[in-house]
Amino acid sequence: MLLISCPWCGPRDETEYHYGGQAHVAYPHSPADLDDRQWAEYVFYRDNTKGPFAERWMHSTGCRRWFNVLRDTVTNEVLAAYRIGEPRPEPQQAAAHAAAQAVAHAGGER
Amino acid sequence: MTTESLPEHPDWLWRNPEPRSSYDVIIVGAGGHGLATAYYLAKVHGITNVAVLEKGWLAGGNMARNTTIIRSNYLWDESAAIYEHALKLWEQLPEELDYDFLFSQRGVLNLAHTLQDVRESVRRVNANKLNGVDAEWLEPDEVAKVCPILNVSSDTRYPVLGATYQPRAGIAKHDHVAWALARRADEMGVDLIQGCEVTGFVKDGNRVVGVETNRGRINAGRVALAAAGHSSVLAEKAGIRLPIQSHPLQALVSELHEPVHPTVVMSNHVHVYVSQAHKGELVMGAGVDSYNGYGQRGSFHVIEHQMAAAVELFPIFARAHVLRTWGGIVDTTPDASPIISTTEVENLYVNCGWGTGGFKGTPAAGWTFAHTIATGEPHALNAPFALDRFTTGALIDEHGAAAVAH
Numbered sequence: 284m285l286l287i288s289c290p291w292c293g294p295r296d297e298t299e300y301h302y303g304g305q306a307h308v309a310y311p312h313s314p315a316d317l318d319d320r321q322w323a324e325y326v327f328y329r330d331n332t333k334g335p336f337a338e339r340w341m342h343s344t345g346c347r348r349w350f351n352v353l354r355d356t357v358t359n360e361v362l363a364a365y366r367i368g369e370p371r372p373e374p375q376q377a378a379a380h381a382a383a384q385a386v387a388h389a390g391g392e393r
Numbered sequence: 394m395t396t397e398s399l400p401e402h403p404d405w406l407w408r409n410p411e412p413r414s415s416y417d418v419i420i421v422g423a424g425g426h427g428l429a430t431a432y433y434l435a436k437v438h439g440i441t442n443v444a445v446l447e448k449g450w451l452a453g454g455n456m457a458r459n460t461t462i463i464r465s466n467y468l469w470d471e472s473a474a475i476y477e478h479a480l481k482l483w484e485q486l487p488e489e490l491d492y493d494f495l496f497s498q499r500g501v502l503n504l505a506h507t508l509q510d511v512r513e514s515v516r517r518v519n520a521n522k523l524n525g526v527d528a529e530w531l532e533p534d535e536v537a538k539v540c541p542i543l544n545v546s547s548d549t550r551y552p553v554l555g556a557t558y559q560p561r562a563g564i565a566k567h568d569h570v571a572w573a574l575a576r577r578a579d580e581m582g583v584d585l586i587q588g589c590e591v592t593g594f595v596k597d598g599n600r601v602v603g604v605e606t607n608r609g610r611i612n613a614g615r616v617a618l619a620a621a622g623h624s625s626v627l628a629e630k631a632g633i634r635l636p637i638q639s640h641p642l643q644a645l646v647s648e649l650h651e652p653v654h655p656t657v658v659m660s661n662h663v664h665v666y667v668s669q670a671h672k673g674e675l676v677m678g679a680g681v682d683s684y685n686g687y688g689q690r691g692s693f694h695v696i697e698h699q700m701a702a703a704v705e706l707f708p709i710f711a712r713a714h715v716l717r718t719w720g721g722i723v724d725t726t727p728d729a730s731p732i733i734s735t736t737e738v739e740n741l742y743v744n745c746g747w748g749t750g751g752f753k754g755t756p757a758a759g760w761t762f763a764h765t766i767a768t769g770e771p772h773a774l775n776a777p778f779a780l781d782r783f784t785t786g787a788l789i790d791e792h793g794a795a796a797v798a799h
Contacts, residue, residue, distance in 0.1 A: 284692045285684070298694050302683035304638070323784040327636040327727045331625035333687045356639075357687045 288364045289342045290350050303339030305329040306351040307371060335362060335374045353377050406572050407451075407579035412586050415612040416444045418766055419604055420619055421591050421627060423447035424456040425567070425752065426744055427619035428574040429759020430766070431583045437760075438767035441582035444613075446606060448590035452571030455621050458689075458721035459752040460644050460666060460678040462657055464501045464562035465526050467794040468517050471777040472730060473524035478774055479757030480561060486756060492573035494566045495671050501562035501657040502531070502540060504706075506551040510662055513793050514557045521559075529558045540656050542707055549705055551663055564657060564668050567752060574759075594631040600739040601631065617742040617766050619758075622687065622722025624745035633736050636783050637724045637746055641682040641691035643699075645718040649673035653709065661793070663702035675713055677703055681723060681749065690720040723748050728788040729795040733761050733775040742766050743780070750795055 285297035311317055311325055330336070336356045341349045353363040353372060363377035418434060420427045423445045434440045447453075463483055465476035487496050505514045514530065521528035533545040536556045545553045575585055588608075595603035595610060603612040620627050622639045650673050659666035664680040679699035682691035696718055704711050726732060726746035731754065733744045744762040747754055761775035771779060782788055 284694055296694075297692055304685075319784050319786075323636075324634075327783045328634055329636075329638060331635070331638055331685065333623075333626050333639075336685060338685065354684070356685050359686065359688055359690075 285354075285359060285361065287340060287352060287361055289345055289348075290364055290366045291348060292342060292345045295342070295345060299342060299344045301341045301343045303341055303349065306337040306339045332356060335377075337371045340364075406576040407585050410584045410586065412444060412446075412584065412589060412606070412608055412611050414610075415603075416584070417442040417614045418617060419443075419611060419613040419615070420445045420617045421604070422454075422619040422621065422623075423451045423575070423585055423587065424454050424619065424621060425452065425571055425574070425755040426621070426747070426758040426762070428452070428571055428578060428585075429755050430617060430619060430744065430762045431578040431585075431759075432574045432581075433759045433763035434767060435578060435581035435583055438763060440767055443578075443582075444584040444586055444611065445578070446589045446591055446604070446611075447585070447587045450587050451575055451585060452568060455721040455723065455751060456567055456571050458644065458719055459567060460668065460676050461564045461567045461670075461752060462501065462562070462659070462666065462668065463496075463565060463753040464559050464657075465753075466501070466503070466517065466521050466528050466557060466559045466562070467526075467791055468520050469789050469791065470520075470524060471789050472791050472794065473521060473526050475757050475761065475774045475778070476754060477524065477526050478760065479754050482756035482760060483565070484561075486570075486573070490573040490577055492569060492576070494569035494573055496563065496565040497671070498561050498563040499656050499668075500539065500558060500560045501659060502536060502543075502556040502558055504536075504556045504658065504660040504662070505554045506660065506662040507554070511554050514555065517794060518557050521557075527559055527561050529560075531556050531558050540654070540658060542653055542709055543658060544706055544708055551705075553706075562657060564670070566671065570755065591627060592630070594741075596632075596738070599737075601741045615740045615742065615766055617744065617762060619744045619762065621745065621747065621751060622724050624724050624743065628736075628743065631736075631738055631741055633738055633741070635732070635743065635745060635780075636727055637732075638685055639687060639722050639724055640684070641686040641688065641720040642678070642680075642723045642749055643682070643691040643695055643718060643720045644676065644678040645696060645699075646670070646677070646716050647675040647710075647713040648716050650675065650713065654707075658706065660702065660706065663706070665699045665702040665706070667703055667707065674716065675710065678749075681725065682720075687722055688720075689722055723751075725749070727783065729791045730789040731758070731778055732780055733758065733765060734771065734779040734781075735765065735769070736780065748795065
């Protein structure tokens with residue numbers, strides 16, 4: 284069971300969330316200009332990273348908001364959770380952030 | 394205690410050769426599909442200067458982790474053709490390979506729990522019959538006759554409203570299947586090389602001419618990927634992208650029991666499938682974990698959900714215990730159908746995307762992939778399963794018949 288920190292609600296069990304696949308996939312800038320190959324890329328092709336992977340999750344039994352998570356797909360370590368619109372953190376920076384958050388939560392509201 | 398008191402080691406089923414500097418064909422991945430491909434390359438096409446490279450040990454990935462179900466009751470013509478070809482090959486392989494790998498045609502029930510399930514199931518039975526696949530629709534009382542321990546009463550959360558039944562479906566002993574294929578491929582001259590990880594590809598322009606490995610460079614006329622969950626990782630090293638997402642898929646077994654379960658039962662709706670192995674373990678699989686993963690493990694709540702479903706369907710299972718659980722990495726595609734294809738890189742071929750259903754397809758994957766590698770063109774059976782279907786839109790949507798939610 285993954286423990287994921289919703290940027291609004293804090294750490295909750297994986298069962299409160301729904302998965303949304305790769306994050307930061309932008310809708311095509313000029314859809315009418317895409318050829319079939321480019322549409323295939325947009326519709327069917329996603330990164331399948333082994334290691335730190337930026338992905339979308341939705342807090343479906345909580346605040347019902349989408350957000351992004353940086354997770355290592357081998358170890359399942361959650362390196363960062365951040366709001367939609369924020370840039371993808373670098374793994375090292377994310378690890379430091381996750382450690383700081385853990386300290387804050389340990390001494391905080393829970 | 395001395396070593397003299399130990400019995401002699403039995404004959405090895407295959408050699409463990411050092412890699413040579415060059416082969417006509419290199420297959421990456423010595424799982425069931427890689428081994429079947431090597432076997433048919435040698436047997437059908439006479440190509441024996443072949444190496445199968447395996448980063449771990451032979452058949453230690455999904456071939457060691459699946460729930461061994463074999464069936465061909467898929468919806469679409471293209472799928473029925475390739476899976477039924479696989480089933481026909483399964484029926485002749487024990488004799489052909491001279492190895493009794495406990496292929497047991499004990500039938501499979503695919504349960505329907507909702508009106509929509511019933512409609513889809515009856516449609517699939519009709520499609521199967523038109524494609525020459527043995528299939529029947531059974532009402533709940535007929536389901537109970539096939540599998541008496543199944544609870545078909547209306548007093549459950551998701552009552553059994555009926556089931557599709559394929560009598561020729563069944564199970565086989567997965568490890569023995571791999572060993573049987575490995576032995577024959579080895580006898581025909583194929584080098585099975587374990588502990589040899591492909592770390593890169595050697596290209597001459599847009600043509601692949603070899604692979605880099607942890608044991609040095611090996612040249613090859615053709616390179617064929619059969620790496621299941623790691624297909625994307627390898628393809629990326631070769632400079633191509635695949636429409637695949639790798640997910641954990643979990644399974645578990647109970648302790649050993651007397652034979653109680655005469656068939657195979659699958660339920661897409663409540664996410665469990667169950668058979669009883671020859672030695673007596675109840676073997677159960679779940680749906681995939683939702684997230685991408687390469688860790689060969691999944692989340693506990695998925696197992697909990699699968700066991701809840703199993704116990705409701707089979708009340709006597711409440712007294713069984715989980716002996717062990719494990720996970721494999723399955724390579725899922727957008728249409729839940731496999732990819733057996735040429736690629737945009739010359740002389741590079743891919744067999745992947747079998748997702749949750751690779752074991753049953755083993756012989757047909759090998760048969761069609763060997764043909765594709767040997768001739769440079771797909772066999773009629775795998776032509777519809779080419780990579781270009783994601784560009785043309787000619788998808789083969791088997792999410793219904795794949796029977797594992799993902």
